[in-house]
Amino acid sequence: MDIKIIISAVLLFSLESLSQDVKKEVNPHDCKMMFTYGYGYNKFFHISPSGSHDGGNITIRFLVRARSDAHLLLSSTPTPMDGEAVYEVVLGGGKNVFSDIRRLRLGSTKATAYTKDLLSPVELRGFWVHFDGKGILQVGKEGDDFPFLFWADPSPLDIRYFSFSTWTGVVGKWLYDCPIANDSETIEIVEAKPTTMTEKLRKYLLSNYNPYALPVLHEDHRLAVFMHLTFHHVNLDMKRSAFSIDGTVPMHWIDEKIHWKPEDYGGLTSLHITEHEVWIPEIVLYNAVGHGANILGHAGMTVTSEGAVMWSPSAHLEVWCNLNLDQWPNDIHTCELQLGLWSQTQFVELLLAENETVMEDEQRTGSEWEVIKLESETVISRTPWNQDVDADMLTSGTLTIRVTVRRQSQQQNIIFVVPLIVINVLMMLSFWMTSMNTGKFSIQCMCLVLLAIFTVTVGNALPAPAEHVPCLVLMYSWSMIAGLMSVLVTTIVINISRYAHASPPPTFICALITLPVTRIMLFLPQVKTEASKTYNQLEENFNVHESCADINTRTPTSTHLEIQQYWIILSSAVDHISSFIQFVFLVGILIKYN
CATH class of the missing domain: 2.60.120.560 (Exo-inulinase; domain 1)
Known part of the structure; x- marks a missing residue:
């Protein structure tokens, strides 16, 4: 069957x-x-x-x-x-x-x-x-x-x-769980009759109101929804490249289906209702982290006798953001919020109220980011879910809000920049130690190791890889190269100072390093001619009257000591010049960083 x-x-x-x-x-x-x-x-x-x-x-x-x-x-x-x-x-x-x-x-x-x-x-x-x-x-x-x-x-x-x-x-x-009436009793399913003017007005406005239909009286009318953003807290997650805003989104529009004469309802010019009782725009965040729907919270609404609807729901907006890490950690980023409508896109226009998007003077919660610039524009584009459909009716106005934020926390500067300055200054000062002192070689090697450790630490603290290498990473990288060159110079200087030379430096070098201007600028000692002194016990206030060519007329012992002194003075000149170069390098990278 x-x-x-x-x-x-x-x-x-x-x-x-x-x-x-x-x-x-x-x-x-x-x-x-x-x-x-x-x-x-x-x-x-x-x-x-x-x-x-x-x-x-x-x-x-x-x-x-x-x-x-x-x-x-x-x-x-x-x-x-x-x-x-x-x-x-x-x-x-x-x-x-x-x-x-x-x-x-x-x-x-x-x-x-x-x-x-x-x-x-x-x-x-x-x-x-x-x-x-x-x-x-x-x-x-x-x-x-x-x-x-x-x-x-x-x-x-x-x-x-x-x-x-x-x-x-x-x-x-x-x-x-209602009581059951007797078979012979007829009970109508009704609620209590309105007793106040507010209840009568609600009955008049909402009895036949369809919250799903566009609130216009003529189909060819377009509805303009004005909105602005009030930020309470902003945050930029560098690891996820995600920018988030917590605040409120006050909106207002004209509902042509809501209109009454205040004198008929006890002078009432406004009415408070809940958000589900009348039409509300279905706002979607197109570039959201996640689905982007239901981004607005719950809030009461106010309607006026002229049909104006005012609604200020809370909002948590989170979008993907293309980071610019060139100046990290003194970085400035611009992120976009692309707001649109889920439906009725051909009949509703989403607009930003002019000069009304603000950042509250005092944030409710602490944030290391500060909003420094806001821009907005309305762009006609396709909705993200209809990119492959070739139809003009699927285009809609997308409200694009560009938010520029700047990091206001100085924690990263203290943690990463101050050690870089200290290490470079330490390498610079090591060049002022005596040319034969091997302790400066140890100091420069230690600085090189510290630079390597901090470079790795900075790399771990950085967010996801970006298009450009952050300036701070370049500073540490160039400092490591400068440290390597310092170790190389120190190695050469120590060998020149400690090696027993049979002849002095070339004549033009001897003349250059013994010039008064050179000695003053590079803080060089004078050549000591007394044979009783060892070559590393130099007196800076002794005048030199002989050139490198006159050394050959001296006694062998005196000649040998003076030859060594010229090489030591040359080593000191190289050290002091390297120190000045290190100083210029440090000033240059700090200017670039700032």
């Missing part, structure tokens, strides 16, 4: 038995109440044996107020795991267009029905869900005998618990 005939027969039998139950209308007074926001089943209710749970038959009656996506979950356990078999009933899904039955949370649809405007954002509407224990699940409106949605499960579940939920950005008010 055809399986459809069997299911139809069983369903008709169930409907006959069910019709007696659904005639008992629910009384909304003295019901239990709960609110849900977003998707997630946080509280489960046990179905105890009662009139609503007769053997395998379960009937759950409830009232719900939501703009869309009311979810009811039927489960065998109080905490069903992901992937565990459950029954999930979705009422008013797809922006209040259809309803579904699923056998897994967010699973594939087992049964669906077109139910446009099934739910209401302003009034409670009643429903019933019946499960006969044999696999037939039925969903209907309160007061109707026949379901508008049903499904027969070939492998029925043992249902013991139920739970309520809505969807992202949707608030739901639920009434459940």
Whole structure:
């Protein structure tokens, strides 16, 4: 026999038995109440044996107020795991267009029905869900005998618990476990009548308001949404190349569907409402770290009698940023925030309110970054998810905000720059030790090792590789080269000073290093001519009257000592010149760094 005939027969039998139950209308007074926001089943209710749970038959009656996506979950356990078999009933899904039955949370649809405007954002509407224990699940409106949605499960579940939920950005008010009225009593599902001017105004504005429709009276009208950013905290994660902003995004626009005469409502010129009650722009961060949707937090809204809507939600914006590390750690970076709309891009224009994007004078939390410049422009481009589609209608205006930040912390300068200066000064001072003192060789080798250690430390502290090498890394690299040259010069100078020379330096060198100007500029000693002194005991205030050529007329001992003195003076000249070069090098890299 055809399986459809069997299911139809069983369903008709169930409907006959069910019709007696659904005639008992629910009384909304003295019901239990709960609110849900977003998707997630946080509280489960046990179905105890009662009139609503007769053997395998379960009937759950409830009232719900939501703009869309009311979810009811039927489960065998109080905490069903992901992937565990459950029954999930979705009422008013797809922006209040259809309803579904699923056998897994967010699973594939087992049964669906077109139910446009099934739910209401302003009034409670009643429903019933019946499960006969044999696999037939039925969903209907309160007061109707026949379901508008049903499904027969070939492998029925043992249902013991139920739970309520809505969807992202949707608030739901639920009434459940309501007393059952007598068969002869007729109770209408209504809420208390408005008693204040505010309640009357809310009823007037929101009763027939569709929060999914664009708030314009004519289809050819474009809606301008003005916004600006108020930063409370900015941060740049150098390792991830991610720039983040925490603050608020005040927005305002004109809702042509909201308008009233203040004199008709006690002089009320403004009304405070929640964000889900009227249309709001679905703003998306196109270059976000992550999906980029739902970037705005929750905040109340204010509407005026002229239709102006003002909304200031909190926001956490995190985007990828192309880093410029040339001047790290005194670095300046420019990052872009590309804001656009998820839908209705052809009818909504996102604009930055002129001169209203500000950085608060006092940040709520400490940050090492300071905003120094803000720029914005609107660019017509394709949405990121439609890059391959060739259609003009898929283009939209992207609000691009460029934020330039500068590091204001001096910690890196103290940690990395000061040791570099100290090491270079130490190498410079080592050249002023006596030319035959081997201690300066040890000092310069130690400085070279310290430079290598700090270079590795700087490399580990750097963020991800960038297009250009940071200036600080170049400073350490060139300092290591300068240190290597210092070791080489010191090695040559020590060997020249300690080696026994048979002849003096060339005549022009002797003449140059004995000139008074040279001696003053390089702080060189004078040649000592007394044979009683050893060549390393030099007197700086003795005048030289002889040239290198006159040394050959001296006695052998005197000649040998003076030859050594000329070589020692030459070594001192090389040391002092190297010291000056080291000083110029240090000043040069500091100027480049700053």
